[in-house]
Amino acid sequence: MFGKILIANRGEIALRVLRACKELGIATVAVHSTADADAMHVKLADESVCIGPPTAKDSYLNIPNLLAACEITGADAVHPGYGFLAENARFAEILIDHGVQFIGPKPEHIRIMGDKIEAKRTAKKLGIPCVPGSEGGVSSDEEARKVAAEIGFPVLVKAAAGGGGRGMKVARSAEELASALYTARSEARNAFGDDSVYLEKYLSTPRHIEIQVLGDGRGNAVHLGERDCSLQRRHQKVWEEAPSPTITPEQRAEIGETVASAMREMKYLGAGTVEFLYEQGRFYFIEMNTRIQVEHPVTEAITGIDLINEQIRVAAGEPLDITQDDIVLKGHAIEVRVNAEHPRTFRPSPGKVTNWHVPGGPGVRVDSAVYQGYSIPPFYDSLAGKLIVTARTRAECLMRLRRALDEFVVDGIETTLPLFRELVHNDDIIRGAYDIHWLEHFLAEGEPGS
Numbered sequence: 270m271f272g273k274i275l276i277a278n279r280g281e282i283a284l285r286v287l288r289a290c291k292e293l294g295i296a297t298v299a300v301h302s303t304a305d306a307d308a309m310h311v312k313l314a315d316e317s318v319c320i321g322p323p324t325a326k327d328s329y330l331n332i333p334n335l336l337a338a339c340e341i342t343g344a345d346a347v348h349p350g351y352g353f354l355a356e357n358a359r360f361a362e363i364l365i366d367h368g369v370q371f372i373g374p375k376p377e378h379i380r381i382m383g384d385k386i387e388a389k390r391t392a393k394k395l396g397i398p399c400v401p402g403s404e405g406g407v408s409s410d411e412e413a414r415k416v417a418a419e420i421g422f423p424v425l426v427k428a429a430a431g432g433g434g435r436g437m438k439v440a441r442s443a444e445e446l447a448s449a450l451y452t453a454r455s456e457a458r459n460a461f462g463d464d465s466v467y468l469e470k471y472l473s474t475p476r477h478i479e480i481q482v483l484g485d486g487r488g489n490a491v492h493l494g495e496r497d498c499s500l501q502r503r504h505q506k507v508w509e510e511a512p513s514p515t516i517t518p519e520q521r522a523e524i525g526e527t528v529a530s531a532m533r534e535m536k537y538l539g540a541g542t543v544e545f546l547y548e549q550g551r552f553y554f555i556e557m558n559t560r561i562q563v564e565h566p567v568t569e570a571i572t573g574i575d576l577i578n579e580q581i582r583v584a585a586g587e588p589l590d591i592t593q594d595d596i597v598l599k600g601h602a603i604e605v606r607v608n609a610e611h612p613r614t615f616r617p618s619p620g621k622v623t624n625w626h627v628p629g630g631p632g633v634r635v636d637s638a639v640y641q642g643y644s645i646p647p648f649y650d651s652l653a654g655k656l657i658v659t660a661r662t663r664a665e666c667l668m669r670l671r672r673a674l675d676e677f678v679v680d681g682i683e684t685t686l687p688l689f690r691e692l693v694h695n696d697d698i699i700r701g702a703y704d705i706h707w708l709e710h711f712l713a714e715g716e717p718g719s
């Protein structure tokens with residue numbers, strides 16, 4: 270087992286990793302930018318190192334400084350959290366070359382899944398169902414027209430290097446295709462420096478359902494059921510739940526086993542998430558995230574498994590000691606993302622938190638690095654905290670979420686809490702009847718309080 274782990278992140282996920290390390294008896298090193306000197310993860314770690322100025326490019330993404338921090342502190346492993354360098358294969362390789370373990374998948378798997386065309390090709394080869402579309406990239410407009418005619422309109426033009434919903438354009442007819450290709454290519458070139466694109470059938474009313482996996486890199490892998498993350502705004506998840514209100518135990522077992530056996534074949538190491546769109550009873554692979562995800566606590570809540578602890582143990586070379594039969598889903602969990610943003614316009618609202626009172630009681634978990642008097646800096650993402658509630662049934666979980674939201678008090682900044690206080694009373698939400706477009710429609714139509 271590791272003696273000391275450097276946490277190459279900030280905010281709630283840095284704290285989450287720190288907690289897992291403490292429970293495993295592992296010493297911790299926090300790194301921080303000059304803007305984060307007063308941050309909670311710095312206060313709670315055994316040691317801390319300043320790695321640069323506020324801009325992420327110069328601090329949390331600064332590989333030479335992170336390496337130096339490992340060397341100074343004698344850390345023998347790095348946990349990257351999510352975002353920043355978590356899916357940077359080169360970073361993983363550099364660490365390994367310097368004798369520091371990367372707590373995450375093998376670099377070659379990070380690289381494959383980071384290229385969406387390659388990821389899809391790999392998924393298909395491993396027997397995972399994919400969205401119908403082009404075999405690999407489309408190099409000419411003519412080829413794209415041919416593929417579109419085969420799969421039928423509407424189609425989605427997607428960037429191979431895409432992320433965060435960028436470089437994606439819908440074409441509803443042959444006339445729209447040329448301009449969709451042009452826009453997607455130029456957006457991708459600007460954002461990612463790579464203009465390769467591919468074509469997919471555009472699904473009109475899917476849900477977003479993802480499967481959590483864990484592997485030990487030696488061919489043992491399990492799935493931990495699904496999370497339903499259909500409530501999204503601009504392709505960003507705002508509310509996640511497990512299990513999905515839609516799928517049956519038989520469907521879960523089937524897709525779960527398909528994914529787990531693919532991971533066994535790959536000899537996948539660590540935690541990962543295979544994301545699907547789900548429409549009319551069928552699953553369609555869209556991408557795989559080779560890291561821990563923001564919404565991992567809902568899975569922890571219904572499986573009782575500490576995912577960060579497992580990530581650390583398998584990275585240290587221990588075999589997976591859970592079998593598929595050990596994983597029994599119990600109850601229902603919902604997570605809402607409390608962002609420092611205006612609840613309607615989603616304009617970021619950094620600044621000083623003058624009052625921060627979190628809910629408690631049975632089945633309530635709050636993961637956050639915010640404290641009263643803390644100033645949320647404007648340089649990073651706006652996630653201020655995550656509220657996760659667990660109960661025996663979905664109906665009880667919604668009741669619990671309502672009362673937990675009522676207890677939550679945040680002053681000094683705007684948050685997305687008022688939006689969730691509306692959503693918990695909405696009939697579609699109560700029935701679990703929503704697809705990936707539902708929230709955008711709701712936001713376009715509804716007024717606060719209506």
Ligand code: ADP
Pocket residue numbers: 400425431432433434435469470471472473475477501504544546555556705
């Ligand atoms: P990114 O890496 O940019 O997040 P994804 O491939 O994960 O891109 O897709 C992000 C979101 O875009 C999905 O959650 C879904 O809302 C939408 N999307 C992706 N592919 C399709 C598709 N074929 N049909 C309809 N919507 C899609």
